[in-house]
Amino acid sequence: MVKSKEALQAVYAERTPKSRMQWERGKPVMPGGVIKSAYWFAPHPTYMDRGDGCYIWDIDGNKYVDFTNHHTATILGHNHPAVMEAIQKELERGMALSGPTTLEAEIAEELIERIPGVEKVRYTNSATESAIHIARMVRTITGKPKLAKFEGAYHGSHDALEFSTAPSIDQAGPEDAPNTVPAQPGMIPNAEDSVIMLPYNQPETVDLILREHKDELAAVFFDGKPAMMDIPVEFSQFIRDITDELGILLVYDETVSFMAGPGGYQGEAEIKPDLSMFGKIVGGGLPGGAIGGKSEYMDLLDISEGNEGPFVSGTFSGNSMTLAAGLATLRALTPDIYAHIDGLRQRAHIGLENAAERVGIPFHILSAGTMINAYPSSTPVRDHRSYLNIDSDMFERILLGLTNKGNYMGRGHMSMVLSAPMENSDVDRLINAFEEVLNDQD
Numbered sequence: 001m002v003k004s005k006e007a008l009q010a011v012y013a014e015r016t017p018k019s020r021m022q023w024e025r026g027k028p029v030m031p032g033g034v035i036k037s038a039y040w041f042a043p044h045p046t047y048m049d050r051g052d053g054c055y056i057w058d059i060d061g062n063k064y065v066d067f068t069n070h071h072t073a074t075i076l077g078h079n080h081p082a083v084m085e086a087i088q089k090e091l092e093r094g095m096a097l098s099g100p101t102t103l104e105a106e107i108a109e110e111l112i113e114r115i116p117g118v119e120k121v122r123y124t125n126s127a128t129e130s131a132i133h134i135a136r137m138v139r140t141i142t143g144k145p146k147l148a149k150f151e152g153a154y155h156g157s158h159d160a161l162e163f164s165t166a167p168s169i170d171q172a173g174p175e176d177a178p179n180t181v182p183a184q185p186g187m188i189p190n191a192e193d194s195v196i197m198l199p200y201n202q203p204e205t206v207d208l209i210l211r212e213h214k215d216e217l218a219a220v221f222f223d224g225k226p227a228m229m230d231i232p233v234e235f236s237q238f239i240r241d242i243t244d245e246l247g248i249l250l251v252y253d254e255t256v257s258f259m260a261g262p263g264g265y266q267g268e269a270e271i272k273p274d275l276s277m278f279g280k281i282v283g284g285g286l287p288g289g290a291i292g293g294k295s296e297y298m299d300l301l302d303i304s305e306g307n308e309g310p311f312v313s314g315t316f317s318g319n320s321m322t323l324a325a326g327l328a329t330l331r332a333l334t335p336d337i338y339a340h341i342d343g344l345r346q347r348a349h350i351g352l353e354n355a356a357e358r359v360g361i362p363f364h365i366l367s368a369g370t371m372i373n374a375y376p377s378s379t380p381v382r383d384h385r386s387y388l389n390i391d392s393d394m395f396e397r398i399l400l401g402l403t404n405k406g407n408y409m410g411r412g413h414m415s416m417v418l419s420a421p422m423e424n425s426d427v428d429r430l431i432n433a434f435e436e437v438l439n440d441q442d
């Protein structure tokens, strides 16, 4: 069941000869042949030519339904008229105007209206930047030095939090006292001493660890991982309650989970964190990130009258292209659009589940907002360690098989992402292709 990797890669290579040539051209001038580190299906990346609605075309002319949506960022698909018009209007006004613009308050108001824990907003260039700055903010606010995060969570690429994002089981340490494992070479020596690792879905263990470290912990960073891990809202509520009780700030990473609904994961869960970090959707498809939270903490960033709070700025932070695209995106995300996306999600979830059952392969399927993950696994994916137990080889082959059939798939925890322009027919084709891929043999 499911073709071999070699057979699938041969089909892929045959469909994408121009991508192969482009990659060969890129190798002498860019590390790995590409402009940014990214995962791709072997043997070479698929070079994209253009997109429209929920479709993308590669440089070989293959058309795909885009089930990656730029890692959830392009929730309205490609070239949404309102977003294009907003960017065009800003382009005509000038690309960088050297001072604040009226767009700033507009997008801040829009975010505040939607998101329970956001009373004030600051823009950055990415979620990574947001996390770097929030790490400084929480230390400044509390006067405490350390941060806690969950094993298997990624909060951007930087030395404050990039630990145990995906540790191997032999590095990860005991389940009830996970190691803090640097995720990258070259990180600041001993930076791991400033980060406490927590396990998802284990309230008793989290309780013990947080109580032990409460006097040195400035904040817990938390990603609810909807559709990526099976984390009940009760666990998220427990994290809110215990951080409140122990005087530790709670920071939500809504970079991806903002796709869960109009108010992000916190809106769906009805939980108010102290601060939140954003990226992806809030830039409307252009580079961007944001920090939001309670006014009493956000006001730290007001350095206009001698206040010495952390300097959170950057040449292109909150640039008007990003703000215009982000604002147009948020405004286009009406209740009707969320209802449409939710209909697609339910259809996909049930359809994939039924297909898997017909074929007789056990899957753990999770879905929320725009995201679906169909993990080949007979046990639920509740944390990073159970994710390590899925049949990752089969998962990879399924995603490649689907891509070969014209469904451009993501990888890992962001494998299937819906967008507003999709129709039931796009989802039905995915379900049919899924069943075919499961049944295909060499």
Ligand SMILES: Cc1ncc(COP(=O)(O)O)c(C=O)c1O
Binding pocket: 071, 125, 126, 127, 128, 129, 154, 155, 156, 157, 223, 253, 255, 256, 279, 280, 288, 289
């Ligand atoms: C949950 C989460 N947080 C933070 C980031 C970092 O975002 P950015 O790439 O905008 O720096 C990512 C990126 O994928 C993410 O998935």
